[in-house]
Amino acid sequence: MSTNEVRVQRVGSTLLITIDRPQARNSVNAAVATGLAAALDELEADTALRAGVLTGAKGTFSAGMDLKAALKGESPNIPGRGFGGLTEAELTKPLIAAVEGFAVGGGFELALGCDLIVAAEDAHFGLPEVKRGLIAAGGGVIRLPKRIPYHLAMEFLLTGEPVSGARAGELGLANRVTPPGETVAVALGLAEQIAHNAPLALAAVKNLVRTADGVPEADAFAVQRRVMDTLMASADVREGMTAFAERRTPEWTGK
Structure with missing residues (x-):
């Protein structure tokens, strides 16, 4: 199921899911959350699909919550499934984030909600919520200290400053680091490897x-x-x- 905000494409046994709001840096509003939830439902329901790849259109993964939409009363959360319909969802199939450009705030949390991360070397990962009086409540505060050493996670969470995709690889946040523009291809390759297994x-x-x-x-x-x-x-x-x-x-x- 494709919508104006979220596109899906079947590539072999993998479902490629693309957030398609480049004019808003693929930020998450209610429509994106609904579209992502529907795409994940499709992935889960179809036995021919073995894995999913999540990415963003036109060189940006996601800038996180759409603050303008939020100020209008829109919610980027799906009850029982969390931010973007993903961060609290209990998926049975592997999901890989292919990160180009910015994965900040809720965008980073969407990537943390995936099982594997492929990052472009010039990507930007950050949790700037404290700069706006908020916390990374879509899984950042909970998940990041489990993925990397405590002090490094706290630097993300307390300073709000981003790091590059290359640095994310050094920290162990990314499974693969690629030249710009190659993350989807590498993520699809990982998904194909996974699909060989039971x-x-x-x-x-x-x-x-x-x-x-x-x-x-x-x-x-x-x-x-x-x-x-x-x-x-x-x-x-x-x-x-x-x-x-x-x-x-x-x-x-x-x-």
């Missing part, structure tokens, strides 16, 4: 990483045992083992 196993990894966050190890292992019992009873596990023994590529069914 969809049930990919969903299980995401579920366990989310479940194990902040809970005692014993509880996390208890959940993992239940997940493994389910996986071991699946047709995909049998197919994976059979394909390995027969030295062929597995044919996943997601069952």
Whole structure:
């Protein structure tokens, strides 16, 4: 489902999702949030799709919340799904951010809501909310200290100053750093690599990483045992083992 603000394109088994408001630096208003939520629903519902790539049109990822729209009473949040319909959504399929240009404020938080980040070396990542009397409430304050060392995360959050895509790679925020204009191609390549793997196993990894966050190890292992019992009873596990023994590529069914 494409809208005027969010475009989707199927590239093999990947759904390429593009925020398309370049005149507003792809900032997020109510229409963008609704469009992103619909695109993510499409990704989740279609068994032929294995992963998603999120990017922005014309060289900018997203400048975050559309402040002009917010002042008019528009909300960039979707109930139960958070900012942009993404930051609090519990997706089962991998999502990769392809960041060109600015990913600041809520734009950075959209990237943090993805599983992998591909950044152009001249991209800009920042959380400037404190400069406007706010905090990075779309996941920045919560997620960033879990992704990079505490003191480095606090520099982002307390100064509001941005860093380049190259620096994001050095900090471990970005999985890949590319020359400008190449992030989507690299992200699609990563998505293709992911798509070779069993969809049930990919969903299980995401579920366990989310479940194990902040809970005692014993509880996390208890959940993992239940997940493994389910996986071991699946047709995909049998197919994976059979394909390995027969030295062929597995044919996943997601069952």
